[in-house]
Amino acid sequence: MxxxxxxxxxxxxxxxxxxxxxxxxxxxxxxxxxxxxxxxELAARGGLVTPHVLPAPSRVLATGWELAQSGELGRHLVASLARASIGFVIGGTIGFALGVAVGISRLAQTLLDRSVQMIRAIPFLALLPLVIVWFGVGEGAKLFLVALAVVFPVYINTMLGMRQIDPKLMELARVTGLGWPAIVRRIILPGAMPSVLTGVRYALAQAWLALIIAETLATTRGIGFLAMDAREFLQTDVILLTIVIYSIVGVGADALARVFERRLLAWHPNYAEGHA
Known part of the structure; x- marks a missing residue:
């Protein structure tokens, strides 16, 4: 007992x-x-590094507080978040649709995959002059660059997830008489979802990288503009503040993606509650 x-x-x-x-x-x-x-902080206060080269974290924090109180930081942050979000949705939708098509259809793979891979191999910065010719330096160019950076991680991981579906499950679905919509809903999408969400997490990082480049174009709003403007006036504390903001937003976006992982993949043993 x-x-x-x-x-x-x-x-x-x-x-x-x-x-x-x-x-x-x-x-x-x-x-x-x-x-x-x-x-x-200790090195900066002890004089081991000069404020011009690397200001103390307390100074960076004070600068952030000053910009937040004036409303300038909020204005730039909202502009950057809006660009990143819209570009991510556009690029993610295109990448997911292409990944599904190529992952399911041999014909789509033959027609599309080689072209997508060729575009993916082009260095990102090499497209910048052409993007400026196409869209100018307005919002369209910035959204295009962010969307382009997001397409390929989502596409590759979605295609990989589709191809990793167990063939025995597909055969079982056909034997039991499941229709194609039910197969997609019950087998293909759940089976591919871990890989798709991995692509989403990687694409979030790529979106911020593209946004930094995009906001170096002629603009007056955005965290990237704030950094470039601070460089002109040698404001190292503001530059470090923008780097910290990018880091915090990136970590926050990744944490949000992990929440979606735990909710959408609650059935998966590797994504149980508390999965890191």
Whole structure:
């Protein structure tokens, strides 16, 4: 009898410890960044690095607070987020549609894949002069660059996910008489979803990279413009602030993607609640 009590209580005890373990793990993931910032602050205050080269984190934070109070930081941040979001939706939709078509259809693969891969092989910056000729330096050029950067990660991972579907499941679906819409809904999309979401996470990083380049074009709004304008006046604290903002937004976007992973892939053993 005591043995039975132990076996039933132990899992409950482990479940109670789980939140504490998660908090410990979270603290450990931030230990190194916090240590770097602390050393940076001490080095700046001790005169080991000059403010012109690397201002202290406290100075960067104060600059961010000043820009936030004036409303300038919010204006630039909203502009950048809007560009990144619209470009991501456009590029992600195109990449997903192409990935599904090529992943399912041999004919689509024959007609489209080689052309897509050739475009993907072109260096991103090499297209910049042509994009300016096509769209000028307006919002269209910026959205095009962001969308172009997003298309390929989503396309490749979606196509890969489609091709990794177990053929036995497809055969079973045909034997049981499932229609094509049901096969797509119940087998193809769930089976490809882990790979698709991996492409989404990678595309989020690519979107911010493209946005930095896009906002170097003639513009008066955006975090990239804020950095370029600070460079002209040698405002190192503002430049570092923009880098920190890009980092924070990138981490936040990746965390949001992980939330979608846990919700959409709750059935998958590798994406259970608490998956890092």
């Amino acid at each position: 005591p043995a039975d009590t132990t076996t039933t209580v132990a899992p409950a005890a482990r479940m109670r410890l789980l939140p504490g373990l998660q908090l410990t793990q979270l603290a450990m993931t931030w230990a190194v960044p916090a240590g770097v910032v602390l050393l940076w």
